[in-house]
Amino acid sequence: MLSRLTLTQARAGLSARKFSARELATAHLDAITRLNPALNAYITTLPAQDVLAAADAADARYAAGNPGLMDGLPIGIKDLFCTKGVRTTAASKILADFVPPYESTVTANLLREGAVFLGKTNLDEFAMGSANMSSAFGPATNPWQKASDPSVALVPGGSSGGSSAAVAAGLALAATGTDTGGSIRQPAAYCGIVGLKPTYGRCSRWGVIAYASSLDQAGPMTRSVADAGLMLQAMAGFDERDSTSSNRPVPAFHEAVGKSVKGLRVGIPAEYRAPGLPAEIQAMWDQGIAWLKDAGCEVVDVSLPHTRYGLTSYYIIAPAECSSNLARYDGIRFGTRVDAPSLDGVYEASRAAGFGPEVRNRILMGTYVLSAGYYDAYYLKAQKVRTLIRRDFEQAFENVDVLLTPTAPSAAFAQGENMNDPVQMYLNDIFTVPASLAGVPALSVPVGLDGAGLPLGLQVIGRHFDEETVLSIGGALEAAAGFTHLPAVHAGAGA
Amino acid sequence: MSYVIEGQTGPWEIVVGLEVHAQVVSQSKLFSGASTTFGADPNTQVSLVDAAFPGMLPVINHECVAQAIRTGLGLKAQINLHSRFDRKNYFYADLPQGYQISQFTHPIVGTGTITIELQNGDTREIGITRLHLEQDAGKLLHDQDPTKSFVDLNRAGVALMEIVSEPDIRAPEEAGAYLRKLRQILRYLGTCDGNMEEGSMRADVNVSVRKTGEPFRTRCEIKNVNSIRFVMQAIEVEATRQIEIWENGGEVDQETRLFDPGRGETRTMRSKEDAHDYRYFPDPDLLPLVLEQAWVDELHAALPELPDPKRARFQHDYGIPFYDAGVLVAEQAVADYYENVAKGRDGRLAASWVTGELFAALNRTGTTIETSPVSADALGKMLDLIADKTINGKIAKEVFEDMVETGDSPDAIVERKGLRQVTDTGVIDSAIAAVLEKHPDKLEEYRSGKDKLFGFFVGQVMKETKGKANPALVNEALKTRLDA
Numbered sequence: 001m002l003s004r005l006t007l008t009q010a011r012a013g014l015s016a017r018k019f020s021a022r023e024l025a026t027a028h029l030d031a032i033t034r035l036n037p038a039l040n041a042y043i044t045t046l047p048a049q050d051v052l053a054a055a056d057a058a059d060a061r062y063a064a065g066n067p068g069l070m071d072g073l074p075i076g077i078k079d080l081f082c083t084k085g086v087r088t089t090a091a092s093k094i095l096a097d098f099v100p101p102y103e104s105t106v107t108a109n110l111l112r113e114g115a116v117f118l119g120k121t122n123l124d125e126f127a128m129g130s131a132n133m134s135s136a137f138g139p140a141t142n143p144w145q146k147a148s149d150p151s152v153a154l155v156p157g158g159s160s161g162g163s164s165a166a167v168a169a170g171l172a173l174a175a176t177g178t179d180t181g182g183s184i185r186q187p188a189a190y191c192g193i194v195g196l197k198p199t200y201g202r203c204s205r206w207g208v209i210a211y212a213s214s215l216d217q218a219g220p221m222t223r224s225v226a227d228a229g230l231m232l233q234a235m236a237g238f239d240e241r242d243s244t245s246s247n248r249p250v251p252a253f254h255e256a257v258g259k260s261v262k263g264l265r266v267g268i269p270a271e272y273r274a275p276g277l278p279a280e281i282q283a284m285w286d287q288g289i290a291w292l293k294d295a296g297c298e299v300v301d302v303s304l305p306h307t308r309y310g311l312t313s314y315y316i317i318a319p320a321e322c323s324s325n326l327a328r329y330d331g332i333r334f335g336t337r338v339d340a341p342s343l344d345g346v347y348e349a350s351r352a353a354g355f356g357p358e359v360r361n362r363i364l365m366g367t368y369v370l371s372a373g374y375y376d377a378y379y380l381k382a383q384k385v386r387t388l389i390r391r392d393f394e395q396a397f398e399n400v401d402v403l404l405t406p407t408a409p410s411a412a413f414a415q416g417e418n419m420n421d422p423v424q425m426y427l428n429d430i431f432t433v434p435a436s437l438a439g440v441p442a443l444s445v446p447v448g449l450d451g452a453g454l455p456l457g458l459q460v461i462g463r464h465f466d467e468e469t470v471l472s473i474g475g476a477l478e479a480a481a482g483f484t485h486l487p488a489v490h491a492g493a494g495a
Numbered sequence: 496m497s498y499v500i501e502g503q504t505g506p507w508e509i510v511v512g513l514e515v516h517a518q519v520v521s522q523s524k525l526f527s528g529a530s531t532t533f534g535a536d537p538n539t540q541v542s543l544v545d546a547a548f549p550g551m552l553p554v555i556n557h558e559c560v561a562q563a564i565r566t567g568l569g570l571k572a573q574i575n576l577h578s579r580f581d582r583k584n585y586f587y588a589d590l591p592q593g594y595q596i597s598q599f600t601h602p603i604v605g606t607g608t609i610t611i612e613l614q615n616g617d618t619r620e621i622g623i624t625r626l627h628l629e630q631d632a633g634k635l636l637h638d639q640d641p642t643k644s645f646v647d648l649n650r651a652g653v654a655l656m657e658i659v660s661e662p663d664i665r666a667p668e669e670a671g672a673y674l675r676k677l678r679q680i681l682r683y684l685g686t687c688d689g690n691m692e693e694g695s696m697r698a699d700v701n702v703s704v705r706k707t708g709e710p711f712r713t714r715c716e717i718k719n720v721n722s723i724r725f726v727m728q729a730i731e732v733e734a735t736r737q738i739e740i741w742e743n744g745g746e747v748d749q750e751t752r753l754f755d756p757g758r759g760e761t762r763t764m765r766s767k768e769d770a771h772d773y774r775y776f777p778d779p780d781l782l783p784l785v786l787e788q789a790w791v792d793e794l795h796a797a798l799p800e801l802p803d804p805k806r807a808r809f810q811h812d813y814g815i816p817f818y819d820a821g822v823l824v825a826e827q828a829v830a831d832y833y834e835n836v837a838k839g840r841d842g843r844l845a846a847s848w849v850t851g852e853l854f855a856a857l858n859r860t861g862t863t864i865e866t867s868p869v870s871a872d873a874l875g876k877m878l879d880l881i882a883d884k885t886i887n888g889k890i891a892k893e894v895f896e897d898m899v900e901t902g903d904s905p906d907a908i909v910e911r912k913g914l915r916q917v918t919d920t921g922v923i924d925s926a927i928a929a930v931l932e933k934h935p936d937k938l939e940e941y942r943s944g945k946d947k948l949f950g951f952f953v954g955q956v957m958k959e960t961k962g963k964a965n966p967a968l969v970n971e972a973l974k975t976r977l978d979a
Contacts, residue, residue, distance in 0.1 A: 082550045095549065102543060104550060207550040214779035241554050243781050313656020321779055328547040332646070343644075347586055356593050370584070370774035379776060 002027040003170035003491035007227040021072030029075045031491035040165040043137045047118035054116040061416045068360035069234045071114030076175035079120035081107045082207040090209045091125045091135035092218035094329045094336045094354025104207025105239045106218045113234040122162025125356045127211040130428040132161025134358040143487035147453035154412040157187030163221045164191035170491030174222040180215045182432025185444035189407035189457025192446040195221045196228040199465045200439035201246035204239030209326040212318035225474040230251030255333045256468035257475035263295030267400035271307035273435035280450045288458045291480035304392040310434040323366025393438040403461040407444040411454035441467045443474045447481040498666030500945045502738045507704045509734040511664035517656045517687035518695035519562045525654035526553030537647035545652040547591035561653040562686040564668035576786045584774040599775045602627035611672040622661030667727035702733045713747045729754035813842025828864045835871035844877025854900045877905040917964045926959040
């Protein structure tokens with residue numbers, strides 16, 4: 001079943017000439033044709049002949065014996081990465097017809113390693129959301145269903161919901177995501193796949209449409225922890241066009257998976273044991289702790305005292321940056337333009353027509369917190385809290401190698417749920433936001449199902465630029481959990 | 496001493512501070528690789544970063560940073576090893592990002608000073624508050640279409656230095672002297688061409704008035720004044736307007752105004768209520784700008800000699816007066832020219848030729864020191880011909896004119912025209928004999944005590960030798976002959 005493979009398995013199959021890249025691509029094109037209308041995981045699919053041409057080129061490299069890291073592997077690209085000649089929308093009306101004349105550094109790196117792009121995956125508009133409900137191209141749907149009520153469409157999480165749905169349902173072997181406050185990890189957890197937010201600066205942001213520049217980070221969404229390592233290696237690296245990208249060497253991350261974790265110290269942050277945490281999630285967390293103990297880890301309690309200010313700070317800093325980052329969508333040079341008699345009129349009409357309600361909310365919030373008279377009370381305060389949160393992590397990592405927490409406070413919820421109360425929606429990010437604020441790497445690994453049959457994930461957080469230890473621990477969890485469940489909707493079903 | 500404006504209630508002092516925007520001389524823009532050449536076709540020097548395409552990121556141009564440091568050092572200012580870029584947010588069609596990247600709270604250069612010189616020879620120190628780097632905006636063209644405005648982004652993202660003075664300026668003349676001195680320093684440093692007509696140097700003028708000894712009153716900012724003359728006019732006009740308001744019992748509103756040189760008035764551009772809230776915050780796309788002291792030292796060591804020390808050195812090394820030295824150092828190219836002429840020669844004579852005959856020739860031929868028809872080498876050689884008595888000073892003027900016209904070397908001209916000075920005493924003696932023969936009456940008068948006629952005889956002998964006789968020899972021979 002070609003659409004159920006991991007990247008690692010597919011690469012081995014291609015190398016052994018068990019199947020061709022063309023066959024692999026064809027299987028995915030078929031799966032997309034069959035399932036995308038229901039899942040809406042892709043906003044744009046690439047023309048089949050382009051996909052097959054890329055696959056043929058990969059086959060030639062395998063034949064020549066010089067394949068790249070990702071050669072011939074069909075993947076989805078979150079529609080926030082600019083792709084040369086391929087429409088890039090950020091799931092917004094304001095970029096509905098935008099075709100970039102340039103390729104983002106991360107996607108260029110993947111192409112350099114031979115990856116075959118299938119299309120551009122759905123997301124919350126400008127990556128603002130935790131449910132993929134704010135996409136101007138309609139929500140993506142989670143391929144998982146509640147056993148008790150399969151008729152209820154569930155969210156795939158967000159913002160990288162199209163990517164997580166596609167990878168879970170077999171519409172791509174893997175996909176790129178971006179994570180600003182949890183946008184890789186939370187949808188990965190909701191869809192039963194692996195998602196890695198690397199250290200801030202590990203992957204170049206050049207050509208990735210900005211939401212909140214100091215937080216945005218690209219990462220892989222895959223079916224295994226080793227795949228996450230493999231794909232990150234292809235994506236990462238210094239880029240002189242991004243002043244915030246790191247010039248540290250890029251290790252062979254996947255080699256960290258399977259390494260013994262014996263003697264590693266795992267911290268359990270007390271502050272994440274929030275009252276009201278569902279018992280099933282608490283139980284899954286305890287299970288994860290037990291697995292790591294069994295694997296020889298030393299588990300210790302730690303404190304991240306400023307955790308409870310994380311979400312508030314995040315929802316000040318991210319909107320502040322977005323209010324400025326999105327000022328360039330003014331209808332003048334590209335994107336949606338609505339003519340009006342005055343310049344201000346063009347701005348107002350174009351932006352009103354182009355931006356959806358959640359984006360408008362965040363622009364308004366961000367504008368407010370940066371305004372004269374409010375800057376000190378909100379933005380400056382939030383930056384101070386951010387420093388304290390980073391210090392919390394640094395102090396914790398003096399005593400432990402990683403932290404283990406749940407990825408999200410719930411499993412996937414129904415489309416339309418949580419829509420009336422933005423704060424309730426924002427609470428989905430409560431466990432993921434602190435690592436984003438601190439800039440440290442964090443991985444979500446699927447470890448089991450809840451009572452309704454929906455996947456749950458655990459989060460492994462590590463030191464700055466220590467993705468390798470995170471991946472080792474993630475690999476241990478993966479091995480212990482043996483998560484092999486499939487969603488209700490997937491490319492193998494009924495075939 | 497000081498400049499005041501007489502109002503109905505007595506004298507008013509004016510208080511002026513200047514914010515100068517100086518375009519940085521660099522190959523490419525502050526945060527993109529696009530070129531910065533002036534006068535290119537619209538929108539031909541625009542990168543995706545300048546046009547603020549989605550996902551584009553700024554990367555600091557190190558040459559622009561070096562230029563800001565050089566300028567700071569030239570203004571004897573503190574260089575901040577730690578500075579930061581902020582975003583200044585506002586919407587306008589010439590601002591693709593919707594924000595300008597600038598330095599708000601942590602500029603790269605701190606306090607410094609400029610010494611200005613006034614007409615009466617007095618000097619004054621004007622404080623520099625700060626210098627920061629920022630992006631220029633694009634340009635709107637309103638005259639291309641009856642209903643549309645066009646946008647040219649060639650200038651968008653070009654590096655500017657905003658140089659802010661303390662409110663130390665007390666007269667229009669001082670503002671003019673400040674701007675000229677600043678421009679001179681920038682040109683010497685090669686960090687800004689100082690060309691106000693092309694807009695590479697523009698001034699915002701802050702003006703208030705007060706009675707002597709009072710604290711500062713409300714100021715108004717006059718935006719984007721584009722010549723030194725207009726700055727001086729605008730200050731006077733604005734100060735007079737404010738004095739009228741105060742004297743009529745009104746309040747001056749803090750606002751931004753425009754100067755209309757045609758009407759000789761300033762008018763409101765936007766009032767304080769309309770002032771933008773720029774929502775400054777640190778640009779998250781850029782790291783703090785951290786400088787190594789060693790690099791600053793390196794730049795310092797490589798700075799060119801600046802006008803003030805050069806002037807002092809010229810006075811000392813070439814023995815020329817303060818005023819002449821000032822004229823010669825006004826422009827670096829003139830100073831270099833002069834120094835090439837003067838080195839190893841008579842510095843005073845060189846100064847008098849450069850500021851006299853050469854400047855006149857440049858004026859007359861519509862050329863500049865860079866395109867001068869007479870090179871410094873050639874002028875130097877001509878001075879050598881005077882020094883070794885091949886020609887005298889009078890003939891030198893004729894040789895110089897020929898050099899201007901033909902570009903020939905002074906030697907060639909002297910040979911071609913046979914202008915070599917006559918030092919043959921035989922020739923001089925016979926010329927004297929001829930003159931005395933022609934003017935027996937004058938000889939009589941001289942001998943009866945009219946000494947003044949000596950000069951007459953010298954003139955006649957020079958005339959007889961077509962100006963080529965060595966004047967010293969003529970003097971000597973005449974004296975011997977007449978007093979015999």
